[in-house]
Structure formats: structure tokens, C-alpha cells
Amino acid sequence: MINKELVKKRFEKSLKTYNDNAIAQKHMAKTLIDYLPCYNYNSILEIGCATGILTGYIKEKLHFCQFYANDIVCKASKYIDKIIPGNIFINGDIEEIILNNKYDLIISNACLQWCSDIEKTISKLMKALNKKGILAFSTFGDNNLKEIKKIFNFENRLYSTEQLKNILNRYNILSFEEEEIRLEFDTPVDILRHLKNTGANALVQMTLTKSKLKNFEEKYCELYRTKQSVYLTYNPVYTVITNYS
Ligand SMILES: C[S@@+](CC[C@H](N)C(=O)[O-])C[C@H]1O[C@@H](n2cnc3c(N)ncnc32)[C@H](O)[C@@H]1O
Numbered sequence: 001m002i003n004k005e006l007v008k009k010r011f012e013k014s015l016k017t018y019n020d021n022a023i024a025q026k027h028m029a030k031t032l033i034d035y036l037p038c039y040n041y042n043s044i045l046e047i048g049c050a051t052g053i054l055t056g057y058i059k060e061k062l063h064f065c066q067f068y069a070n071d072i073v074c075k076a077s078k079y080i081d082k083i084i085p086g087n088i089f090i091n092g093d094i095e096e097i098i099l100n101n102k103y104d105l106i107i108s109n110a111c112l113q114w115c116s117d118i119e120k121t122i123s124k125l126m127k128a129l130n131k132k133g134i135l136a137f138s139t140f141g142d143n144n145l146k147e148i149k150k151i152f153n154f155e156n157r158l159y160s161t162e163q164l165k166n167i168l169n170r171y172n173i174l175s176f177e178e179e180e181i182r183l184e185f186d187t188p189v190d191i192l193r194h195l196k197n198t199g200a201n202a203l204v205q206m207t208l209t210k211s212k213l214k215n216f217e218e219k220y221c222e223l224y225r226t227k228q229s230v231y232l233t234y235n236p237v238y239t240v241i242t243n244y245s
Helices: 004-021 023-034 053-061 076-083 118-127 146-152 161-168 188-197 210-223
Strands: 040-047 063-071 088-091 103-109 129-140 172-178 181-185 230-234 236-242
Touching: 004 188, 023 053, 023 103, 023 129, 023 181, 023 236, 040 053, 040 129, 053 063, 053 076, 053 103, 063 076, 076 088, 118 129, 118 161, 146 188, 146 210, 146 230, 161 172, 161 236, 181 188, 188 210, 188 230
Parallel strands: 040 063, 040 103, 063 088, 103 129
Antiparallel strands: 129 236, 172 236, 181 230
């Protein structure tokens, strides 16, 4: 189960540092927009908008009349107001809130992996689409942050691409793509800082003692070092689905 209070707390804390550190998520937002089959929509709902990296691309690339933004963190709304004034902000956990409207496009970047039941959430979102509506989202495959998971021995709760595709097979899949991105850092501590600054440290509630930190640094350098840096892998998956064929 996902600790939603921790997710909320960590993302709220990272809002100020998110944009400068979310390199992979920025790339994902841009790529997701490129997979859309059409650039005109009457109504759009964005899930997990945070500081509005994807929102910025939506404003730049898409034509729309009504824009709805959602995030579990209420403070995200002030960032979205600056990008799309007049938006309607729906605060809350996407797994819990009731979606009363129907949308032409529901879109989400790097958020749905924080759902306890992604299959149920996708089904809920598909029911909130208009007849010819589209659900487009990016999430992460099970190789995401594999270095961190290995060293800390975290349980891997992310779906493999095959598992995710099986979930989506009941819908009409317009796009399903994955990639791996490697980010380079000077030291393992920079990697921990990077995770904190993007809120990804909500993965686990853990305090690092001095000796645990030293152990982490040594192990990281031993396993994931290139000549000048240490690396961290992101594994984005991009999906565009509809209810009709
Ligand atoms: C990695 S950030 C992605 C931010 C943004 N979509 C972007 O393009 O950069 C994930 C966001 O999803 C939000 N979030 C996580 N779980 C959520 C949930 N269950 N319901 C709504 N928002 C959620 C977090 O608060 C955070 O702002």
C-alpha cells in the first residue's frame, strides 16, 4: 500500500526545488505530448500536475476550452494558476475523489505510479472520458531507479511493461512505448539529494544514520560508477489509450 500522507508531505516539500531537479520528468512531459494523436480538445483534465511542467507544454502545444488540474497537494494550484489562469483545480487523491465531469483528454505525467491500484484508477479515468476521449499518461516501468532499489533492497512495486500492457489490453492502445534514461551525478549523495528535491524520496520512510550513509556511498560507487560520475536509471513508459477502436 502507498503511504498517501507521506507522498503528500514529500511532494509538498519538494515543490520549490522540483522544476530545477526534475530532468527526467521534464523529458517525459515533452515526449508524452508528442504521442498525442490530436492537438484539439474541448476539455482537459491533468492528474498530478505539481508545479505544472506538463501543464506548460499543454498550454504551448494544445488547443482547449476548459482546463482542469488535479493534485493531492493543494499548494500545486498556485503554480497552475500562473500557467493557465482560469483553470479549475481539483484537490485530492485521484483514487478517492469523485469525477463528476466528462473530459476529452485526461493526461498525466509521472504520477499514476503513486496510486495503490493503478488498474482501478485507469478504469475510473476511462469512465470519465467523453465518447471519443483519450487517456494519455506516462509512468515508470520496473527498472526505474533500479540502483536505489538494489542497494536499499526495496520491494519493487512498479509494474513491468508486460504487466502494464496486459492491464491496458482491454482498451484500444494508440501508443505504448518505454525507454531508459541515465542521469549522471558527481556523488551518490547528489543522487539522494536529487530524489529528495523531486519528491521521489516518498518511496520509503527511512532515516540514514552516518554508517548507513557511508555504506550506501561505498556500495553505489562500487556498482554504478563510470569514469567521472555515478549514474541513476529512469524507466519511463508512455501510454495513449481510448475506449473505442
Ligand atoms: C513526479 S510529480 C509529477 C509532476 C508533473 N506531472 C510534471 O509533469 O512534472 C507527481 C505529482 O503527483 C502528485 N500525486 C501523487 N499521488 C497522487 C494522487 N494519488 N492523486 C493526485 N495527485 C497525486 C504528487 O503530489 C506530485 O505533485
